[in-house]
Amino acid sequence: MEHPVPGGLWGEKEEEEQERVLVSKHMWRPCPTARRRLRVCLEWVKQQLFHVGEDWYFLFILGVLMATISFMMDHLVSRVYAAHRWLYQEVGDIGVLKYLSWTLYPTALATFSSGFSQSITPHSAGSGIPELKTILMGVVLEDYLAIQNFGARVVGLTCTLMCGSSLFLGKVGPYVHLSAVAAAYLGKMRTSVTREYENKFKQREMLVAAQAVGVATVFGAPVSGVLFSIEVMSPHFAVRDYWRGFFAATCGAFMFRLLAVLSSEQETIVALFKVDLTIGFPFDLLETFFFVILGVLCGLVACAYLFCQRWAMVAVKRNWLTAKLLATESVLGVHPSVCLHPLTMKEYLTSLFDNHTWGGRAPNASWAAEPGGLWQEWDHPSATIFGTLAFFLLMKFWMLILATTVPLPAGYFMPIFIYGAAIGRLLGEGVALLFPRGLHPQGPLRPIIPAGYALAGAAAFSGSVTHAVSTALLVCEATGHLGHLLPTVLAVLVANAIVQKHQPSFYDGGIIVKNLPYLPPIRSRHTASYRVVVEEFMQRQVVALAKGDGFQEVLGALDASSDAEYPVVESAESPTLVGTVSRAQLVTFLQSHEHPQAPPGEKVAPAGTLGDDCAIEPVMLQFSPWTSLHQAYHLCQLLKLQRVFVTRCGDLVGAVGWAELRKGIEELANPKG
């Protein structure tokens, strides 16, 4: 054979060669020991960071994702808005065209926004915070956190925001909803990876972090994002969740500001609505008095606003015509609000927080002559700035109320914030006019800074409308100015004291109007809540099942009430509460057992009893008839329970649900006789 099979030989050789190359490659990479150690080290770090159960990476993803969306939305909106302005200018001097281009555009956008989002899901209208608040109280709202809401919300909200200031609507509420939906989706993803969790707990933790992200990525304010979401959302808070909220909100806020830097909008990370107030002498001590007055004023206006807004929402719902209009997704309400200031929300805030004193005999006229200053929008030739501000406040009052009745995916926090800033600015300019040299005419010249009042007003009005105190901090974080923190907190507290006494918050109002489950607060002046006991207001007729019950009784119970779970007692004679059984279990029981009176078929179903064939859940919490209303209320709130059974010496005697508690609390406020 002269021709050996070269393939074979070559093959062998090749393998050897390859092996040698591999070995030598392995050998000749520098420092093999060090590299092995490094690999072990990395493995350890990975194990430490990505331990099952740690969920920081989910929080991180949530924060970054929401920040990116928020920034993109802002960017898109500002571009479209610029286009709209350009269109308006290019149209020329023809009045009709000008008018049409100015009004048709937002109307079309709003109609599309409302129609599009409504057609996908009915949950996408309005602020979204009332529903989230209800969910966090333990009520199950089906589909509210489904992922299809996400798309509808994003598109709808973007369109709403593109209308610009014509609609005067914000994005905080929907954005909180958006991040809750994203969190719920991420949570589901995680659960599919690691099945070991109790989902309910984890779900809740993610939702709480999501709220914080929602607020933080809109304002770029991590700390007050967390605080505001705590205050607005739930009556109780676990410090454990606080950390999560902080982490996610910081990631979100950082990303949000980072994107602004990367897109060359800003040089470095600074506050979103940066103001430039003199911080050497922010305010005179005597001005505290005016800040308190501002608080009172904001409180009163907030009361009026909340009352009118709730009234309008109910009226629109009741009225046949408007209900019809809403159903056909018309956006007539938008039209009248189109013809006011042509500023964006950000321009509004920037101008209202402007460092200069507009009114008064401005001694430093140099800045006033500068063209292009935003504040000049407020200085109408035929009216002083006081007139413009007052007109603005008057018009926006009813426009804002009208806007809340339109089923648009939009937030109402931002407009309220701006409205409050305008109230503060008006008062501040008034004070500056009265005391042009400051409150100490003898001392050095220390003019009043009206922007400080605008800050305090924004915080006080938005805080009192939402029953939150942390807006004081939000103002500081969003503007990067801390000098006015103390008077701002004072104004917020005063305004809150007034509103909390007389009106439910904006979000609670939404819950009431939408007929969602709602527990009114117990005021601390209702000391009777410690004396009224559960026995006086509990529901005495509870549909209960006995351990020995069969098909007939179960069927009867399912017909008699629509509760989610039924109490199970020992027997009809000795009604000792043994546990509860869920409705789903009972339905399965009915399906697996045959009706005793049915004609006997071929397969004989077992004639078992409830006690044998159903999983009876033990009861964890039960009230006695002498539990006080105060205690029952707080336990229900704390443990997020909808219904608790009342036992006397172990025997079931009644039940207390939210409806009973609400009745009890309302009787406290308006005692009979």
Place this chain on the structure above:
Amino acid sequence: MEHPVPGGLWGEKEEEEQERVLVSKHMWRPCPTARRRLRVCLEWVKQQLFHVGEDWYFLFILGVLMATISFMMDHLVSRVYAAHRWLYQEVGDIGVLKYLSWTLYPTALATFSSGFSQSITPHSAGSGIPELKTILMGVVLEDYLAIQNFGARVVGLTCTLMCGSSLFLGKVGPYVHLSAVAAAYLGKMRTSVTREYENKFKQREMLVAAQAVGVATVFGAPVSGVLFSIEVMSPHFAVRDYWRGFFAATCGAFMFRLLAVLSSEQETIVALFKVDLTIGFPFDLLETFFFVILGVLCGLVACAYLFCQRWAMVAVKRNWLTAKLLATESVLGVHPSVCLHPLTMKEYLTSLFDNHTWGGRAPNASWAAEPGGLWQEWDHPSATIFGTLAFFLLMKFWMLILATTVPLPAGYFMPIFIYGAAIGRLLGEGVALLFPRGLHPQGPLRPIIPAGYALAGAAAFSGSVTHAVSTALLVCEATGHLGHLLPTVLAVLVANAIVQKHQPSFYDGGIIVKNLPYLPPIRSRHTASYRVVVEEFMQRQVVALAKGDGFQEVLGALDASSDAEYPVVESAESPTLVGTVSRAQLVTFLQSHEHPQAPPGEKVAPAGTLGDDCAIEPVMLQFSPWTSLHQAYHLCQLLKLQRVFVTRCGDLVGAVGWAELRKGIEELANPKG
């Protein structure tokens, strides 16, 4: 009768006259209707404000009182400190005298402080926060909130602070304890006025507000005072209490700063440790990396510090000699720490937060030449400022640990805060030295600001030692500078992530060392907590009483265990849990019933049973054997319960207390086999 009784006539006349005058006075005061209306109006306002149940005036009094005391204390301390310095200078150049005047003075003060406060009450040593935390978790610590603690604390704390920086101790912790004592006392006063409250609820609400006041009046920072107290104190928080905390803290902080203005220390209300950083360009984006490094560094140092500190406290307790020394109230530990920097705590902070870059080839030498700059204290001729800072850090590390072992009434937050600031400053100066022209050498000159690192370092170190995130905000509020908020929060989060994983917090460490009841946290990586059920770790041998039990059995039960309450079951045969009966009740039962074997006396005591003669409290919460550890833990934390009974189908099968929970949690962390 020529002489009619003039007195009578005159008397009548006088009365008439008087009446006329009164009437006319009444008539002629201006606007009687308006005045009446005003009176009605005032009456209404009074009714609105001072309604029974409203407690804002108590919160107001608390805030103002604590702020006044805090300010007076600061004032006194600064005076005494000035006197000490004067003494030191006046002594002349004699070395021995100088040394003695410098060391004897603080040693004497510290000895007095320790001795005085210990002699009045043993509770006045240390920070006080661990005990308060335990109280807020529902444990009753007798006498800890008694009013005599107040005096002992005030005198002791003032003396400790007078030692100046020699002791390097702060006042936050004791001050929180002080305001809790004041709140408890105010609460008692109120209760004696209106008996209708459930004291327990109100007491708790006041305590929560008191913590906030404690922190807020020390730093003059209302918002972060509330937040810090929330984070440090309790694992759950009611938003209702949040409002109270905010109000009280704002009153306190306002009063605190107001007193500074009234005493002409300051022109108007500004931050306590005001800094003057350029806010136009606070930090470069790339610096974020260094802030994260700073967070890691602070986290590692905090871990080491916490470990050593706990070790030292245990060692001192165990060691026969030191335990003896502590018992005889010696303050030997003070001595070595006397000979370092002669700065007050405030001067430390002000110098560390100084705007200038100390190291590097400072291009702006004009400020450096200025005499009297505090920063020069750090610039020793024989060492660079790096050397001084490193030496400071090294020395203070063990001094601080030593100081915590001495039973002085003093806080450890402030020293930790300063320590963190020094770490940050050191890193910041290092970065500034490396990049003298900023991180973008091509662009405009943007030098690194080391003070920003000092801020972040203070927040990160103090936050990680106390397991709190809100120190980031505290730094901002205390310095009035918001520009570095985001990197500060980042550093705090990183440092916290490291420390929370490896060490209990400073206050939890105190709880552990003092053997107070303690529940370790369940880490989120311990997913087994959802799978482990109560049955696996519950206490199975529970001393129970039956309804029909008499004298003999009750006596036996009281002997067998020392629980505060005993479960009562139906009968020994069917152990259905009926309720609980308190130990006090049982003792009364024993006293009112006679021993059955006692010789029959003249009065025959009733031979009643437990069920007839004792008030059996219904059980509200009970676990089933299948309740998960996670759920049991959170319910105990949420409802502040020390012990919960476990029932299976109504029958008592065990109990779960903190000891059992702790065992269960520790087994999660170190599973057997």
